[in-house]
Amino acid sequence: MGTDEVPLDDKAKRMRDLLSSFYSPDPSMPPNSGNSSSKYATLDDINSTSFDPDQYMNILATKSNLEGLLQRHVEMAAEIKNLDTDLQMLVYENYNKFISATDTIKRMKSNISGMETNMEQLLEKIMSVQSRSDTVNTSLFEKREHIEKLHRTCNLLRKVQFIYDLPDRLGKCTKSEAYADAVRFYTGAMPIFKAYGDSSFQDCKRASEEAIAIIIKNLQVKLFSDSESMQTRAEAAVLLKQLDFxxxxxxxxxxxxxxxxxxxxxxxxxxxxxxxxxxxxxxxxxxxxxxxxxxxxxxxxxxxxxxxxxxxxxxxxxxxxxxxxxxxxxxxxxxxxxxxxxxxxxxxxxxxxxxxxxxxSLPHHSVEAAKVAVKLYVSSVFSHLLQDISDSLLKKDGAEYSLEVALDASTKVVLEGSINALLDLHKILDDDLGLLIRLRELTIDWVQEGLQDFFRQLEDRLLLFSGRNNSSAIQDHGLTEGFQGDKAFPGLILVLAQLSAFIEQTAIPRITEEIASSFSGGSVRIHDSGPAFVPGEICRKFRSVGEKFLHLYVNMRTQRISLLLKKRFTTPNWVKHKEPREVHMFVDLFLQELEDTSSEVKQILPQGIRRHRRTDSNGSSVSSRSNPLREEKLGRSNTQRARSQLLETHLAKLFKQKVEIFTKVEYTQESVVTSVVKLCLKSVQEFVRLQTFNRSGFQQIQLDVQFLRTPLREMVEDEAAMDFLLDEVIVATAERCLDPIPLEPPILDKLILAKLAKTREQNTVSP
Amino acid sequence: MQGGSSGIGYGLKYQARCISDVKADTDHTSFLAGTLSLKEENEVHLIRLSSSGNELFCEGLFSHPNEIWDLASCPFDQRIFSTVYSTGESYGAAIWQIPELYGELNSPQLEKITSLDTNAGKTKCILWWPSGRHDKLISIDEESLFLWSLDVSKKTAQVQSHNSAGMLHNLSGGAWDPHDVNSVAATLESSIQFWDLRTMKKTASIECAHVRNVDYYCKRKHIIVSAEHESGMHIWDLRKAKVPIQELPGHTHWTWTVKCNPEHDGLILSAGTDSTVNLWLASSSSNDELKTESQVDSPTPWVDPLLNSYTDYEDSIYGLAWSSREPWIFASLSYDGRVVVETVKPFISKK
Incomplete structure (x- = not known):
């Protein structure tokens, strides 16, 4: 039982401790007292030195019950019995040891008594050996001295011999190319040469130095010769170094x-x-x-x-x-x-x-340099593209400059060029070269940035072509110069307009697709500012630029005609105008200009759907509801018929809806031509309002307008507005006429027919 | 547009081109408008804005013998004004006085103070001394510039000096510099010329195509605005006249006239043959140095200079005048004889 074992062990231990304390010289310091005394150093510890039996009894009596006391009593009795037997055993053992020790002492005494004489004999013998050895030593001393001297001389001689042999030896080494040995020899001899080189070994030194010089030379040759193996060259270098070379x-x-x-x-x-x-x-x-x-x-x-x-x-x-x-x-x-x-x-x-x-760290170095190179390449690709586009726009080999060709070429360059550029750049991404793989994300960013920049620059370039009109500064000069200068002629502006529209509508979406499919995920900077290529922004830009160009084109064309009209209406004295004999020739010039315009436009712009706009009017407009005063005024004119004719136009106008004049220009042939015509007719109206006419002047205008009506109708998409404006011209003239009597329709017809016949005639002659 | 309906209308009977602010009338906001009718009896209307500011009424109606191509009110006497008229074949100019007690007469006649006859070409316009009582007048005709000395009490006017602009030039109008009374800007076919009245010599010119009308900034020196037929409007600094300091797009068709606000520099009205009046705010700062700096790095937030477009007109607008008494009010006159008075207050307060 575990509980019994522990007290048993305790008991045995205590026993041993007690016994050993008994034998040990200092009872206060038992061998393992440090451990046990601290453990049991309580008042009730029976083993401690400060054990107090009365106190122990007291504690025991107060702490335990009767049964416990009885049990303790039995335990104590057994323990005391055990101690007694152990004590008896110990006494017995010690007694035995004592007996054997006495025996041993007895034997020692008898043995020591014979030893003293033996010792004395031994001393004597050793003394005699020593004296003999001394005599031998003294007799051999001289000879030994001699031998040693001889040996020393021999060594010296050998050394001298070595020095004298050194040049030969070095020569031999040189021959056998054992340069390492040679160098070893030489360096070995070096101290001697240093000490005695100036006196006794002069010749020898010189000779060996010569030999060494040869060796050095050979070594150098070896070092520089590419044919030698690297090790030999390295060795040569090491040897040279050893030679203090x-x-x-x-x-x-x-x-x-x-x-x-x-x-x-x-x-x-x-x-x-x-x-x-x-x-x-x-x-x-x-x-x-x-x-x-x-x-x-x-x-x-x-x-x-x-x-x-x-x-x-x-x-x-x-x-x-x-x-x-x-x-x-x-x-x-x-x-x-x-x-x-x-x-x-x-x-x-x-x-x-x-x-x-x-x-x-060459790869790193190289990557850095490659970054620059690739970036340069990307930007160069785009700048070349830009150059191509400019070239295709401004290409003028020979006098013939076909707008159509220019437009085709430039749209093609824009679309294919940029797609090709992207494909080309994509090759860089596809390549598995380690260098480029590291640059991949950066490359994507560069391409996007490059593209964005490219379009921005393209816009600037286009604006530049259009006659520097973004710097408002010189615009006026630009416009006047534009007529002679080769930069901004109207056709080019039209091409630019259409090109911008093309870029906005076709090229950008296509390029965006391409970018999305091949250059997505460049992302070094994606978090701070989003992708560098922003098609929306570009589109917006080009849309506005395109509209600007279209507008500019219309303006330029209108201005040319405006000059013509101005001359026509400000030069003659309308008050003293002669009776109209024929349609005035400005009409031809006017139509010619319009013809030019529409031929240009036809080359470039798509045909629109022909329609009559009479619908909503959100633009600014000119009155169509005519002033009752005007009719009243006309009512007083002399010829009944003429009056009724004029009245008719007025009344007709009354019932027409308000006609838009200044509508938005669209990218169609008709829209552009119509805008030009409208602006010109409006100008005619304004010019007329600044003049005063006599009857003939009025009739002249009436005739010209009547003649214009048919050809213009052919050209214009918005007939209603055109008719309205022509009527307005007549009304304006009538208002500014002192005596507004229109021509009789038969005369009008006759004159118009005559004009038509004449034109036809000219046409058959001229071509 | 929103501005369209807020205007107060007034109908002249006939077509008309010119309207002028009566500067000398400090009690009322009044305008003078003259009709342009070839065959009818022409009239000059004295129009007054009611004190409540929401009604225009005719204060006086005077018959004028010929159709009126230009009209300018005297800056120091509200009853005096000048007209340039045409008889159909020839042009003339005269100074008129509105008769006293005109309200009591049935058909009051204008008193002609004097006519400014030069026997030269077509007179284009009359310019009054920019402000204050002064007897000087300028008339501009096609070829030359005349400086007149007017004596109202004696009812005479004498040519003090004149000079011809040269054979090939064709003057069309002009403006008197309010900051330098010796300087007058005259518009030509393709330039603006500046004349020094002391020497009657041309001092400078700005190359500028198709100028139709010019006006000086009223509060800032050296700045002039030009309206051009085809290419909108430009603002020039006379000291750096090579390049305009700003370009405004103008109108869809011709930009006919331009007027600078008498109080707020940079607030410009333009009218055009596309039947609209546009209110612009030119980018201006009070300081010239700042101006040039901001020009250098001007891609800063771009604002549309067009504040508002008044479109409620039926015909081309040739007449335009700010009120000098209430500088947020302007009157416009379209060819069909309709006077519309509008206020730009909502746009000024926005600034």
């Missing part, structure tokens, strides 16, 4: 040589890419050269271990040089395949060099 010089020389070999490794992008065979001869030659360089570098590092810095610089310079050449090359308008070819070569060079020169 100024190695730095050699190093510089060798380094120069290395640099020289570098100049041979010149990147020639054209040759990389012109070769038809895949590993072009240049590329392989280049690679060989680079390999050679790499080997040289490796050797150099082995030979001169502290030369890293220089080498690193050298390699970095090489890479930098490569990229400088590449950038030059990029300026020459290349395709991405070419660029990739070049980059590939450079990257392989870099990797080769990286093997030997990791300290140079």
């Amino acid at each position: 100024p190695v730095e010089n050699l190093k510089a020389k060798l380094f120069e040589k290395l640099e020289q070999s570098l100049t041979d490794i010149k990147l020639n992008p054209e040759e990389i890419n012109t070769a038809s065979v895949d590993p072009s001869p240049f590329a392989s030659a280049h690679e060989a050269a680079v390999r050679e360089f790499v080997e040289a570098v490796r050797a150099f590092r082995v030979i001169f271990p502290e030369s890293e810095k220089q080498l690193v610089k050298l390699a970095q310079d090489l890479v930098t040089k490569h990229y400088v050449i590449t950038q030059e090359y990029i300026k020459k308008r290349i395709c991405s395949a070419d660029l990739l070819g070049v980059l590939r070569v450079i990257w392989s060079d870099v990797l080769l060099m990286d093997e030997v020169l990791q300290e140079a």
